[in-house]
Amino acid sequence: MRRSGKTAVIALGGNAISPGGKSNIHEEFANTRKSMDLMLTFIRNGYRLVISHGNGPQVGNALQRVELARGIVPETPLGVLVADTQGSIGYMIEQSLQNKLHDAGMKKEVVTVITQVLIDKDDPACTNPTKFIGQFFTEKDIQPLIKKHGWKVRYVDGKGWRRVVPSPQPVKVINSRLIRHLIDGGAIVIAAGGGGIPVYYDEKGHLEGFDAVIDKDLASAVLADEIKADELFILTGVDQVALHFGTPQETYLSQITLSEARTFDEEGHFPPGSMGPKIHGAIHFLERGGKSVTITSLDRIDDALHGLTGTRIVPD
Numbered sequence: 001m002r003r004s005g006k007t008a009v010i011a012l013g014g015n016a017i018s019p020g021g022k023s024n025i026h027e028e029f030a031n032t033r034k035s036m037d038l039m040l041t042f043i044r045n046g047y048r049l050v051i052s053h054g055n056g057p058q059v060g061n062a063l064q065r066v067e068l069a070r071g072i073v074p075e076t077p078l079g080v081l082v083a084d085t086q087g088s089i090g091y092m093i094e095q096s097l098q099n100k101l102h103d104a105g106m107k108k109e110v111v112t113v114i115t116q117v118l119i120d121k122d123d124p125a126c127t128n129p130t131k132f133i134g135q136f137f138t139e140k141d142i143q144p145l146i147k148k149h150g151w152k153v154r155y156v157d158g159k160g161w162r163r164v165v166p167s168p169q170p171v172k173v174i175n176s177r178l179i180r181h182l183i184d185g186g187a188i189v190i191a192a193g194g195g196g197i198p199v200y201y202d203e204k205g206h207l208e209g210f211d212a213v214i215d216k217d218l219a220s221a222v223l224a225d226e227i228k229a230d231e232l233f234i235l236t237g238v239d240q241v242a243l244h245f246g247t248p249q250e251t252y253l254s255q256i257t258l259s260e261a262r263t264f265d266e267e268g269h270f271p272p273g274s275m276g277p278k279i280h281g282a283i284h285f286l287e288r289g290g291k292s293v294t295i296t297s298l299d300r301i302d303d304a305l306h307g308l309t310g311t312r313i314v315p316d
């Protein structure tokens with residue numbers, strides 16, 4: 001089928017739904033409903049949409065619930081919790097968007113695709129936990145959790161201690177061809193939530209789950225390439241990408257090229273677990289023919305679409 005309009009993948013941060021990881025389900029629904037206004041902005045600007053989303057706060061809370069109930073109810077492993085959070089967050093986004101479309105008098109189908117993402121089981125990242133999940137803790141509060149459950153943790157400047165889990169690179173999105181068919185059929189597709197459920201092929205060629213959390217910006221970039229999207233939007237907590245972030249030399253970027261993004265990355269401007277994966281995702285997508293990547297905040301997307309804010313990364 002011939003496509004009309006531009007296709008965009010919109011990557012929503014897990015914090016857009018649960019800021020700080022502390023929201024209850026009512027607050028999560030309220031935050032999701034609010035963030036769906038921006039999807040109408042995209043549709044009105046002529047985009048066909050694939051929405052991906054984070055799950056860092058939610059999957060961390062889910063894993064902690066499993067640990068709190070250990071010995072009382074059967075356990076659920078991390079890989080399956082990624083599937084659980086894909087389903088629950090996908091449901092919240094799907095229903096919230098369906099209601100927004102109804103109120104706006106727009107007729108469009110919205111569907112959530114539970115998405116498996118292929119990883120390499122020999123990726124060194126599988127044994128080196130770096131992906132932040134769950135809430136922030138004080139040192140006093142996190143020590144008993146390290147002791148009791150063997151948590152691996154890292155300190156985030158100005159925010160506190162947070163749990164980390166393995167985060168292998170996404171290699172391929174299983175079902176990306178089906179996702180492409182759904183977009184071509186006119187649907188808005190929610191896919192690769194929480195970075196996708198990590199899977200690998202075993203020696204029999206069967207898919208098998210792996211306990212990790214893939215970075216959703218990297219997975220979104222792989223998906224955007226595989227469905228041949230035109231643009232990738234990464235929505236996060238800041239309006240623009242900065243060089244020398246948090247220092248007196250801090251400089252915000254409006255538009256840079258792919259080569260400049262590579263250079264700034266090599267110079268160490270983009271920390272891992274923060275702006276790093278967003279820039280790496282942008283580079284992955286643009287190197288494979290993507291037309292543009294915009295990094296901005298949820299609240300400023302309308303301004304970013306009009307060139308008033310955001311950081312746009314374009315091919316050389």
Ligand SMILES: NC(=O)OP(=O)(O)O
Pocket residue numbers: 012013014015053054055056057132194195213214215216217
């Ligand atoms: N999976 C993932 O990257 O989630 P967050 O964006 O919420 O950290």
